[in-house]
Amino acid sequence: MKILFVHQNFPAQFLHLAPALAARGHDVLALTDQGNTRNSSVRTVRYKTPEKLDLPPLLGRTYSEMAERGWLAARGCRALRDRHGYTPDLIFGHSGWGETLFLREIWPDARLLVYAELLYRTRGHDVGFDPEISPDGDQARVATVARSAHLIQGLVQADAGLAPTRYQADSFPPELRGKLTVIHDGIDTQKVRPDPQAVFALPDGRKLRAGDEVLSYVSRSLEPYRGFHRFMRALPAVLRARPQAQVVLVGGDGASYGGLPKDAPGWKDKLLAELDGSLDLSRIHFMGRVPYPQYLALLQIASVHCYLTYPFVLSWSLTEAMAAGCYVVASDTEPVRELIRDGGNGRLVPFFDQPALEAALIRGLQGDPQAPRLRAAARDTILDGYDLHRHSLPRLVDWVESFAP
CATH class of the missing domain: 3.40.50.2000 (Glycogen Phosphorylase B;)
Known part of the structure; x- marks a missing residue:
């Protein structure tokens, strides 16, 4: 044809x-x-x-x-x-x-x-x-x-x-x-796969590896449609509970789906102003948009990957995080439930339940005994239906x- x-x-x-x-x-x-x-x-x-x-x-x-x-x-x-x-x-x-x-x-x-x-x-x-x-x-x-x-x-x-x-x-x-x-x-599961040798370089030259306590968040833009505001508000409690944790965020400062805030240049500025004084910014790394190999390395070294979304288009980043064998904490919203079963291949929390989100992220970072099983099941989900x-x-x-x- x-x-x-x-x-x-x-x-x-x-x-x-x-x-x-x-x-x-x-x-x-x-x-x-x-x-x-x-x-x-x-x-x-x-x-x-x-x-x-x-x-x-x-x-x-x-x-x-x-x-x-x-x-x-x-x-x-x-x-x-x-x-x-x-x-x-x-x-x-x-x-x-x-x-x-x-x-x-x-x-x-x-x-x-x-x-x-x-x-x-x-x-x-x-x-x-x-x-x-x-x-x-x-x-x-x-x-x-x-x-x-x-x-x-x-x-x-x-x-x-x-x-x-x-x-x-x-x-x-x-x-x-x-x-x-x-x-x-x-998802190309030969390319997007677990790699215990992966290394993610921070802008200051420090390198993060599998086994380090890393919380990842990825979105095309840092905006409410992908739960950026809920994620940021969880960080004070998470960083207090996990003093060694590093938080790495990938995403642009604009808006891909919703609008920009009326009282700030972007959602990152708005949330940083709202949470001023309650965040250890030395452990929060805003990477902007990064090349694909660097993004993939982040998924491969993350202890916990957080994915939040309104009921909307499902992000490729969730399926790729699962293929990479991530321990995923995600919002209990309809598009996510099509891929993730709570306690089966990831952890689901209600989108607006801030204490539940904080507890789930802390649980993952401190070492959920079920993490190896959940990681393997997440990858199997992609292998069995989305490969x-x-x-x-x-x-x-x-x-x-x-x-x-």
């Missing part, structure tokens, strides 16, 4: 799938934003980056942004068709960015697949979950309905969709859920190839 992947940040979720299809003899091409600097072995073309628009009021803003990106992607595809005679048999794009919205008009006979990552919902998900950060109310729910328009349209137009977890698939309404297949992106080469990639390839004309 001629297969066109479409993603503004390609390869993104198609990191392994696109090259695997190319290796099987398919003619694979990727279309991405011209500002995307990520490398791929797959032949790639680019469309113009959307300009800043004079956007309408709040309720129409998201659709306008996504439709504009969709039009630029469609215009790039039109050039492929008219100037280069390119016509794909199958298109596979991420519906979250609007890029697939108008591709039916360019190639009406191509099969269209979408990566349906999540549908925003007004109840039971992130909206109103954390009243401290985003109070519930009619305005928030109405805005959420408006933000969902392009996601619903994208799946309605598609022949089928793919979701990485059951929780994320179930965010879509029953009348659309039948179009979705659940297959996780997959890239044994499970995910073969299923993904079969799924895509099932739409061959």
